[in-house]
Amino acid sequence: xxxxxxxxxxxxxxxxxxxxxxxxxxxxxxxxxxxxxxxxxxxxxxxxxxxxxxxxxxxxxxxxxxxxxxxxxxxxxxxxxxxxxxxxxxxxxxxxxxxxxxxxxxxxxxxxxxxxxxxxxxxxxxxxxxxxxxxxxxxxxxxxxxxxxxxxxxxxxxxxxxxxxxxxxxxxxxxxxxxxxxxxxxxxxxxxxxxxxxxxxxxxxxxxxxxxxxxxxxxxxx
Amino acid sequence: xxxxxxxxxxxxxxxxxxxxxxxxxxxxxxxxxxxxxxxxxxxxxxxxxxxxxxxxxxxxxxxxxxxxxxxxxxxxxxxxxxxxxxxxxxxxxxxxxxxxxxxxxxxxxxxxxxxxxxxxxxxxxxxxxxxxxxxxxxxxxxxxxxxxxxxxxxxxxxxxxxxxxxxxxxxxxxxxxxxxxxxxxxxxxxxxxxxxxxxxxxxxxxxxxxxxxxxxxxxxxxxxxxxxxxxxxxxxxxxxxxxxxxxxxxxxxxxxxxxxxxxxxxxxxxxxxxxxxxxxxxxxxxxxxxxxxxxxxxxxxxxxxxxxxxxxxxxxxxxxxxxxxxxxxxxxxxxxxxxxxxxxxxxxxxxxxxxxxxxxxxxxxxxxxxxxxxxxxxxxxxxxxxxxxxxxxxxxxxxxxxxxxxxxxxxxxxxxxxxxxxxxxxxxxxxxxxxxxxxxxxxxxxxxxxxxxxxxxxxxxxxxxxxxxxxxxxxxxxxxxxxxxxxxxxxxxxxxxxxxxxxxxxxxxxxxxxxxxxxxxxxxxxxxxxxxxxxxxxxxxxxxxxxxxxxxxxxxxx
Ligand code: HEM
Ligand SMILES: [Cu+2]
Numbered sequence: 001x002x003x004x005x006x007x008x009x010x011x012x013x014x015x016x017x018x019x020x021x022x023x024x025x026x027x028x029x030x031x032x033x034x035x036x037x038x039x040x041x042x043x044x045x046x047x048x049x050x051x052x053x054x055x056x057x058x059x060x061x062x063x064x065x066x067x068x069x070x071x072x073x074x075x076x077x078x079x080x081x082x083x084x085x086x087x088x089x090x091x092x093x094x095x096x097x098x099x100x101x102x103x104x105x106x107x108x109x110x111x112x113x114x115x116x117x118x119x120x121x122x123x124x125x126x127x128x129x130x131x132x133x134x135x136x137x138x139x140x141x142x143x144x145x146x147x148x149x150x151x152x153x154x155x156x157x158x159x160x161x162x163x164x165x166x167x168x169x170x171x172x173x174x175x176x177x178x179x180x181x182x183x184x185x186x187x188x189x190x191x192x193x194x195x196x197x198x199x200x201x202x203x204x205x206x207x208x209x210x211x212x213x214x215x216x217x218x219x220x221x222x
Numbered sequence: 223x224x225x226x227x228x229x230x231x232x233x234x235x236x237x238x239x240x241x242x243x244x245x246x247x248x249x250x251x252x253x254x255x256x257x258x259x260x261x262x263x264x265x266x267x268x269x270x271x272x273x274x275x276x277x278x279x280x281x282x283x284x285x286x287x288x289x290x291x292x293x294x295x296x297x298x299x300x301x302x303x304x305x306x307x308x309x310x311x312x313x314x315x316x317x318x319x320x321x322x323x324x325x326x327x328x329x330x331x332x333x334x335x336x337x338x339x340x341x342x343x344x345x346x347x348x349x350x351x352x353x354x355x356x357x358x359x360x361x362x363x364x365x366x367x368x369x370x371x372x373x374x375x376x377x378x379x380x381x382x383x384x385x386x387x388x389x390x391x392x393x394x395x396x397x398x399x400x401x402x403x404x405x406x407x408x409x410x411x412x413x414x415x416x417x418x419x420x421x422x423x424x425x426x427x428x429x430x431x432x433x434x435x436x437x438x439x440x441x442x443x444x445x446x447x448x449x450x451x452x453x454x455x456x457x458x459x460x461x462x463x464x465x466x467x468x469x470x471x472x473x474x475x476x477x478x479x480x481x482x483x484x485x486x487x488x489x490x491x492x493x494x495x496x497x498x499x500x501x502x503x504x505x506x507x508x509x510x511x512x513x514x515x516x517x518x519x520x521x522x523x524x525x526x527x528x529x530x531x532x533x534x535x536x537x538x539x540x541x542x543x544x545x546x547x548x549x550x551x552x553x554x555x556x557x558x559x560x561x562x563x564x565x566x567x568x569x570x571x572x573x574x575x576x577x578x579x580x581x582x583x584x585x586x587x588x589x590x591x592x593x594x595x596x597x598x599x600x601x602x603x604x605x606x607x608x609x610x611x612x613x614x615x616x617x618x619x620x621x622x623x624x625x626x627x628x629x630x631x632x633x634x635x636x637x638x639x640x641x642x643x644x645x646x647x648x649x650x651x652x653x654x655x656x657x658x659x660x661x662x663x664x665x666x667x668x669x670x671x672x673x674x675x676x677x678x679x680x681x682x683x684x685x686x687x688x689x690x691x692x693x694x695x696x697x698x699x700x701x702x703x704x705x706x707x708x709x710x711x712x713x714x715x716x717x718x719x720x721x722x723x724x725x726x727x728x729x730x731x732x733x734x735x736x737x738x739x740x741x742x743x744x745x746x747x748x749x750x751x752x753x754x755x756x757x758x759x760x761x762x763x764x765x766x767x768x769x770x771x772x773x774x775x776x777x778x779x780x
Contacts, residue, residue, distance in 0.1 A: 030414070031414055031415055032414075032423075033422070036415060039415075042415070043335055043411060043415045044336075046411055046414060046415060047335060047336060047407050047408070047410075047411040050406075050407050050410050050411065050441060051403070051407045053441060053442070054403050054406070054407070054441045054442070054444070054445050055445065056445075057441075057442060057443070057444075057445035057446055057449070058445040058446075058448055058449045058452075059449075060445075060446070060449075061445065061446040061448075061449030061450060061479050061482075062449055062453070064475070064478070064479065065449075065453060065464060065475050065479070068472060068475045068478075069464070069470075069471070069472055069475065072472060073470050073472075076470055149456075149460060149461060149462060150460075150461035150462060150463070152463070152469075152470065153463060153464075153470050153471070155462070156456070156462035156463050156464055156471075157464075159462075160452075160453065160456060160462065160464075164452075
């Protein structure tokens with residue numbers, strides 16, 4: 001294998017590429033047979049993934065709390081007169097936008113790997129727009145709800161869970177903007193690349209978390 | 223595989239400069255893992271002294287059955303901060319410090335995987351600790367609900383005080399947690415990516431295996447505490463009701479999240495200590511470590527099992543019976559890999575010629591005390607017994623036998639053992655032995671009485687008690703003061719030896735680890751040339767390593 005050089009998966013079938021995401025990751029980034037200290041990119045991606053593993057446990061602890069409260073307090077979950085978060089078309093569209101952005105950011109990262117800087121920038125910009133759209137959408141949704149942070153368990157859980165996730169989306173968007181700006185600076189290419197891969201990973205992570213939160217907060221509610 | 227030395231010296235590290243080797247860099251934002259390691263160790267030791275002072279105040283109050291030295295809120299604040307400091311600002315970060323110093327050296331690496339991140343992890347610690355301790359200055363004092371911070375007690379604060387001791391407590395613990403997570407990412411990456419050529423997993427010292435296991439626990443379990451504390455903070459200050467029983471919340475969920483971290487946390491503290499035993503015992507008995515592979519794997523085994531035992535802290539928290547039985551079973555299962563460890567240590571020193579220098583005394587003393595700590599742990603894991611002694615001094619005795627008599631002893635063993643490597647000087651052996659005996663006697667005088675006290679039913683966290691408990695309490699308090707005194711020869715020895723100690727040779731103990739193959743103290747980049755590893759660790763059967771003479775410690779200048 002080509003050590004220290006960014007490994008490009010050139011499998012022609014896109015679906016195949018997604019299916020092999022995890023095996024490829026393991027092959028590329030998990031050095032079981034000996035360290036490869038000089039491979040800074042690989043090392044950094046490994047570290048970042050390990051960090052995301054950790055981060056997912058914070059979400060899991062929130063989800064555990066949510067499910068625990070929900071199961072034991074089903075009868076007084078909603079205070080009188082409150083209908084809870086609604087599975088409106090607005091929310092569904094917002095979700096679709098966020099989830100499909102994963103399928104935009106991945107080609108963007110691949111484009112950078114193939115040194116196609118312009119394609120990267122356009123797709124990257126598109127991801128930024130989709131993320132921002134989601135954030136604004138969540139803001140609008142929050143301001144239209146008929147309950148607040150301290151309205152019963154439903155308010156406590158809903159705002160803290162979506163808020164914490166929203167904070168992650170915001171972080172992701174800020175990271176993306178940073179990477180985009182960097183891509184215009186000459187010579188920053190090498191450094192920018194780890195940042196781009198990490199941001200991409202982070203973005204997938206944020207999306208996957210949303211799948212769980214969405215199912216719990218909106219679908220289970222309905 | 224190219225492991226060229228010059229390649230690895232990367233941009234985010236300061237240049238190598240031998241004359242820079244002065245005290246000043248220990249106060250700077252250095253990215254050298256050795257400097258950071260020392261920074262961690264010295265800082266946490268200061269916190270240890272503060273925590274110890276609080277403990278002596280607690281023991282002063284408990285000499286008499288009445289509550290007369292301290293008022294109740296202050297007493298509550300003292301035991302809360304004592305526990306918090308000892309766990310979050312002494313043992314866990316000290317382990318991070320010694321691991322920081324040793325892991326790259328033991329792996330044959332030039333530094334940690336992310337030097338800059340490493341420095342940041344450290345520098346989060348002192349401000350968080352100072353923040354925590356400064357809460358003594360608040361009008362209502364520090365947090366008073368113990369290191370568990372169980373709601374609803376932790377939520378019972380006087381109204382109209384948004385910034386209170388509990389608030390500060392949560393913020394500092396979350397910050398310290400962030401520092402630990404960053405450290406854990408760094409350690410795990412370092413161990414996977416920075417190994418020298420030939421350093422396979424089964425050539426890593428057991429200490430590195432222990433650090434790997436402990437840091438994996440940090441990664442997987444610590445975030446659940448962070449999550450719980452964030453929710454608690456919202457309950458405390460922003461009007462949510464996750465854990466408020468009067469408003470539909472459920473405090474038991476907090477207990478689950480808390481113990482999902484805090485049980486594994488006891489192994490985050492204990493595993494590096496086990497690793498220290500595995501380094502010191504073979505070196506001073508001139509024997510290969512018995513059952514190296516099983517000891518290495520047992521570290522991971524302990525880590526894995528300990529993820530699934532947290533409910534044993536909740537046997538009396540309205541836990542359904544099936545769950546109690548299940549977790550009683552898993553808790554007892556921990557004894558298996560732990561037993562493997564203890565057996566390995568014993569077999570290593572069995573029938574060997576022991577060299578009883580200070581590190582060895584501390585290691586053997588610590589390992590022996592682990593017996594009592596472990597046995598009382600298995601007793602507590604039995605549901606009927608635990609229901610009887612839960613929240614009594616028996617529990618306090620149990621965990622102090624482990625956290626002080628085992629882990630803190632191991633830490634002292636480590637300090638003496640690696641002192642020559644870190645400072646390039648020898649410590650004074652005689653004072654080391656004085657320190658050991660004072661500590662050993664003091665610790666047993668302090669913590670043994672707690673076991674019978676607990677069996678007789680004295681509950682913990684009280685400042686006044688029934689007079690019939692006074693006898694054992696007086697012994698424990700006197701032991702506690704002795705323990706306080708025992709630290710003085712240690713400090714004197716460390717400072718004196720640092721300034722005037724004899725120069726140490728590179729490998730005074732004739733030990734086999736890679737860290738002994740470089741100079742004492744090691745140069746900025748650890749090794750002249752990255753070593754190629756061809757041998758298993760603990761190769762003490764080799765005649766080259768088989769003798770140890772006191773005169774070897776200081777063979778002239780380095
Ligand atoms: C090896 C290192 C160990 C450490 C550092 C340790 C530490 C602790 C600590 C700090 C507590 C008190 C928690 C509190 O504040 O309530 C505790 C309680 C307990 N420990 Fe350990 N322990 C260790 C090993 C064990 C083992 C091996 C077992 C059982 C197999 C065990 C079983 C228990 C139980 C059941 C309790 C709860 C007692 C109660 O509150 O009723 N421990 N331990
Ligand atoms: Cu436990």
